Amino acid sequence: MTHQDDIENKLVAARTWLIIDKPFLGALVLRLPLVEADPKWCHTTATDARSFYYNRDYIKALSFEQTKFILAHEALHCALSHFARREHRHKRRWDLACDFAVNPLLMADGLTPAPDALILDAYKDMTAEEIYPCIQENADEEPMDQHLYDQDDRPHGSGDRDDGEGGRGEEQTDDNGGSHGEPDAQAGGAPQPPPLSTPERDSLDKQWQQRLASAAQQAMQAGKLGGSMARMVDHLLQPQLPWRMLLAHYMTRASRNDYSFAHPSRREGTAILPGLRSQHIDLLVVLDTSGSISDDEMQEFLSEVNAIKGQVGARITLHSCDEKLAAEGPWIFDPWEDVKLPGKLPGGGGTRFTPVFEWAEWQDRAPDLLVYFTDARGEFPKIEPSYPVLWLVKGKEKVPWGQRIQLN
Structure with missing residues (x-):
């Protein structure tokens, strides 16, 4: 058996x-x-998403053990579509960020990191x-x-090669992302x-999303997907509709019915009777x-609420809470008033x-819709x-009930 056979x-x-x-x-x-x-360009390992x-x-x-880690490391870069998510970012800093994101997931899954793994x-x-x-x-x-998928600091979409000199020409790929045929034979291995x-990039992005979903389903059926890896997969496979669109959808739906079957407050007893909805909805x-969550993010969220509430005639009750309700709240805004972030939120x-x-249970009337802007850790x-409760979530945490919208 040759040395090369041993490695393979x-x-x-x-x-x-x-x-x-x-x-x-x-x-x-x-x-x-x-x-x-070829060791002239590849000093450790590499991937081009193929x-x-x-x-x-x-x-x-x-x-x-380290060999398992490095194989999984490259595959996870591809499955997470790191090759398609850089956008305007500086390549070297993005490459570092991708390594810092991948390696803790692999360690949490019980793999032994390779030398020089960034953790x-x-x-x-x-x-x-x-x-x-x-x-x-x-740094x-x-x-x-x-990471060979984009080797310069030009933004994605700029300066992409065509099928002329330096491109792949008519080379086709199979379903596994590999090339039909072998790379050019060289004594030192494949060229870069x-x-x-x-x-x-767009085609491979779709392929890897499908592969991620398929791999996750197989692992869950085998009972071998849990912890950090499961949270990451759940986060990535959620529908990526814009949160603004979803927020508008739920606010509009809450205002459609002429009659409300909202549960009364404790003051009014336990009977649930239909009541004629007023001119506005209570949000x-x-x-x-x-x-x-930063003040800027909160302000962006409230700006979106302002843009929608005029269309549905929403009366806004604004509250804030960490482990307890803000003593200064709530703040109430009629449909014709702009919702503003209070000066200093505790x-x-x-x-x-x-x-x-x-x-909310002790108020005269239950809200038509509650929207909670949070990281869902609590x-x-x-x-x-x-x-109905709408959770607008920054991060990967799940919620036990209600409708969850991912803040993209």
């Missing part, structure tokens, strides 16, 4: 182990054909977009691998592939002031949602109220 067998064995023991990651790794690269490129000396130096506890459960602003422009860290064109808007403590719902009431 090591990679295949690590991939097989992932397929059996980590079916989610294994299914993704299986989509990347293994390609030995293949897994490796330096055989680097793989030889890894333990078997920082502060970035746990954060997306690459959330991590990127935290990375300094002159001295380096990604442990090479060119970056993706816009059509290639209760709550801001989570525990510290994870907050910064823990998060409990229960006080808001307890307060104590929820055990019983769902009778009126």
